[in-house]
Amino acid sequence: MTQSEAIRLIEEAGFKGNQAEKWVDLGCGSGLFSYALAQILSKDSHILMVDKVNQAPIKSSVHGIHLEFLQMDFSKQQLPKDEYDGILMANSLHYVKNKKTFIQKLTHHLSENGRLVIVEYGTNNANPWIPYPITLRQLEELFKEEGFKSVRKIGERPSRYGHKNMYAAEVR
Numbered sequence: 604m605t606q607s608e609a610i611r612l613i614e615e616a617g618f619k620g621n622q623a624e625k626w627v628d629l630g631c632g633s634g635l636f637s638y639a640l641a642q643i644l645s646k647d648s649h650i651l652m653v654d655k656v657n658q659a660p661i662k663s664s665v666h667g668i669h670l671e672f673l674q675m676d677f678s679k680q681q682l683p684k685d686e687y688d689g690i691l692m693a694n695s696l697h698y699v700k701n702k703k704t705f706i707q708k709l710t711h712h713l714s715e716n717g718r719l720v721i722v723e724y725g726t727n728n729a730n731p732w733i734p735y736p737i738t739l740r741q742l743e744e745l746f747k748e749e750g751f752k753s754v755r756k757i758g759e760r761p762s763r764y765g766h767k768n769m770y771a772a773e774v775r
Contacts, residue, residue, distance in 0.1 A: 604635065604760075604763075606635060606638055606639050606642070608760065609635050609636050609638075609639035609693070610639045610642055610643065611758065611760075612639075612722060612757075612758040612759075612760055612769070612771045613636065613639060613640065613643070613691070613693075613720050613722065613757065613758060613771050614643055614757075614758075615757035615758060615771075615773070616689075616718070616720045616757050616771075616773040617718065617773060617775075618643055618644065618645075619645070619688070620645065621645050622645055623644075623645050623646065623647040623648045623649075624644055624645065624648045624649075624688040624689060625648065625649045625651075625685075625686070625687050625688050625689075625714075626640060626644070626648065626649070626650045626651070626687055626688060626689040626690070626691060627650070627651040627652075627653060627682065627685075627687050627689075627690050627691070627712070628640065628650055628651070628652050628653065628691040628692075628693070629653050629677040629690060629691070629692050629695055630653070630654055630677060630692060630693070630694065630695025630698065631652040631653060631654045631672075632654060632658055632693075632694075632695075633658045633659040634652060634658075634659055634661060635693070636691055636693035636722065637650050637652045637670065637691070638665055640668075640691055641665040641666055641668040641670065642665075642666060644668055646666070646667030646668070647667060647668075647669070648667075648668050648669070649668070649669045649670075649671070650668060650669070650670050650671070651671050651672075651673055651683075651685075651687075652670060652671065652672045652673070653672075653673045653674075653675060653677050653682070654672075654674065654677075655674065655675060655676040655677075656674070657672060657674055677695075678698055678699045678700075678705065681708070682708075682712055685712065686712060686713065686714045686717070687712055687713060687714060687717055688714050688716070688717050688718075689713075689717060689718055689719065689720060690709060690712065690713065690717070690718075690719045690720075691719075691720045691722075692719065692720070692721050692722070693720075693721075693722035694722055694723065694724070694769075696721055696723055696737060696742075697723060697724065697733045697734065697735050697736050697737060698734060698735065699735060700734075700735050702735070702737065702745055703745065703748070703749065706745065706746065706749050707749065710749070710750075716775075718773055718774060718775045719746075719773070719774040720757075720771065720772070720773055720774075721742060721771070721772045721774060722758075722769060722770070722771045723736070723737055723738075723739075723742065723769065723770060723772075724736060724762055724764070724767055724768075724769055724770075725738050725739060725759075725762075725767045725768050725769065725770050726738065726767040732764070739754075739756060739770045739772060742754060742772055742774075743772075746774050751774050751775060752775050753773075753774070753775050754772050754773075754774050755772060755773045755774075755775075756770055756771070756772050757771045757772060757773050758770065758771035759771070
């Protein structure tokens with residue numbers, strides 16, 4: 604996937620325009636979606652990029668957005684005590700086995716009007732690369748059970764792997 608494709612997938616989430624925001628990208632990988640997010644956020648925003656493996660050199664800033672990398676396993680370790688305007692999980696929620704408990708932990712890191720942007724594969728079929736899949740319908744049910752007000756599909760694209768599409772959703 605290219606950076607412009609990643610941008611198109613998430614750009615319909617409710618970004619605040621010209622107000623600096625603080626985001627965390629859980630399971631950032633090589634940074635594709637972090638850099639896509641940096642193209643969308645206002646200057647002076649901050650993105651904490653989190654992954655258990657540092658896969659690529661991380662730039663300290665892009666387009667006036669401050670970037671920071673934290674090496675940790677977000678599914679097993681606690682995030683630093685901080686509050687975020689948004690949490691991005693692009694192709695990473697499917698690595699979390701107990702999603703309900705994990706989401707309960709995440710809510711403590713969201714600001715009052717904070718939201719999540721989730722990108723996942725629309726499949727129920729587990730495999731070594733998607734051990735705990737979650738469809739959009741399952742995502743909606745899970746987050747509503749946990750007290751979130753809305754789950755809105757904001758994008759979709761064909762997956763290079765398998766027969767299903769990838770979807771993007773904004774959770775508030």
